Amino acid sequence: MTSKLWFQAGIGTILALIIIRLFIEVQAIFDPLFIIAQTIFVPLLLGGVLFYLTRPILYFLERKKFPKWSAILIIILLIILVFWLLYRMIGPIVTDQVNALVENGPEIIENTEGYIQYLLDQRDRLPTSVEEQLNGVTEQFGARAAGIGTWVLSFLTSFISGLFTLVLVPFFLIYLLIDHRKFVPFISGFFSGARNRWIRKTMHDIDQTLQAYIQGQLFVSFLVGIMLLIGYLIIDLDYALLLALIGMATNVIPFLGPYIAVVPAVIIALVQEPIMAVYVLIVMLVAQQIESNFITPNVMGNALDVHPLTVITLILAAGNIAGLWGIILAIPVYAVIKAIAKNIYARRQEIGHTVVKDVE
Incomplete structure (x- = not known):
């Protein structure tokens, strides 16, 4: 019985819960x-994202016989150049x-409150259950609005703290570019034979999964932003670039x-001209359909192969557990766990076939 998968999984689960x-x-x-983990989490995450974006450039320069230090210096200069160009091109407009x-x-807030008040005035025409729920939402909104000053102060404090933390991002990026090849040999060095090969393959699959997700998701987001900008300019929406x-x-x-x-685009559209809200929804719908049906399948392919229902479930659960960061990291974390599980299953199948052959 101890060799059964269900028994081993049960014992492993119990031990994990005890730990x-x-x-x-x-x-x-x-x-x-x-405290240390919270301090380095954001710069390490951003450094990792930049690492996956710039690693292809590093490999390209190394194939061209550039020394590693000069290749990394070129990458840092390229990043500075890109941010400088973005600042010069869109910085003044955004400002x-x-x-x-x-x-x-004040005008936008006043108009928004007017629309909300209009909706609230229609409560008498709604069923009693819906009216009670609407009253509850209104009370919650009022309670949160009362604490807006505290929220703003907390946001500003976090923002200033985040600026100091971002100073660490270049250091994490540089060390990742220098030493990333040492990580897998270090981990796999604790094992030998088939286990060593399995560790290497699993780490390679995790690396490819993260690379596909980060590069693909950022590229898709960039294309979505371009489509929204074009659509907002066509309908002449205010603050088009910012939105x-x-x-x-x-x-x-x-x-x-x-x-x-x-949400912010519709609010701005309602203030500008009510019919603009319909145009905004049309632009968003068209951009979303192009992204989901053409861009994402061709850019990311089946790299993650996560069912939409799984995505929704993961996002809702992760949001309740870890807030915004949980929502952002839920899918890549799930994809990494899935890659590990697939390799574990393949390893068990390989061991099972080996045992059968030995018995025969």
């Missing part, structure tokens, strides 16, 4: 480690649109990104 329980009981001992949005903020950048940024959130991006 988690013990970890919770002595959590205070690990508080310094949590002007942000300033205009701030100046028109397109918001759509580009939120598109990194699977499934929920487009719905988040359409």
Whole structure:
């Protein structure tokens, strides 16, 4: 019985739960480690994203016989050049649109409150159950609005802290570019024979999964931002570039990104001209259909092969557990776990076939 997969999985689950329980009981001992992990999490994540974006350039330069130090220096200079060009090209436009949005903020808020009040005035025409739910939402909104000052202060504090943290990003990127080839040999060096080969293959599959997701998702988000910008310019929407950048940024959130991006665009459209909200929805729908049916399948292919229902479930669960970061990281983490599980299954199948052959 001990050789059965279900028995081993059950014992492993029980041991994992015991370890988690013990970890919770002595959590205070690990508080310094949590603080360190929280400090380096964002710069390490951003450094990892830049690493996967720039590693092909490193390999290209190395094939051209560039020394590693000069190749890395060229990559750093290219990153600085790209950010500088972006700043020169869109920085002034975005700044002007942000300033205009701030100046028109009171009017936008007033108009938005007018639309909300109009909807609230229609409560008497709604069924009692719907009216009760609407009253509950209104009370929650009011309670959160009352604490907006605290939220803004917390956001500004986090933003300033984040700026200092971002200084670490180039250091993580440089060390990843220098030493990334040493990681797999270091991990696999603890094993030998078939296990060593299995570790190497599993790490390679994880690496390819992360590369496909990061490069593909960012490229898709860029194309979505371009499509939104073109659409917003066609319908002459105010703050078109700023709203397109918001759509580009939120598109990194699977499934929920487009719905988040359409909210500020619809609010701006309603203030500008009510019919513009319909045009915004049409632009978003067209861009989303092109992205989901043509761009994503051709850019990312079957690299992740995650069912849409699985995506929704993962996002909702991860959002409740870890908030925004959980939503952003749910799919790549799931893809990595899936790659590990597939390699474990393949390894067990290989062992099973070997045992059968030995018996024969």
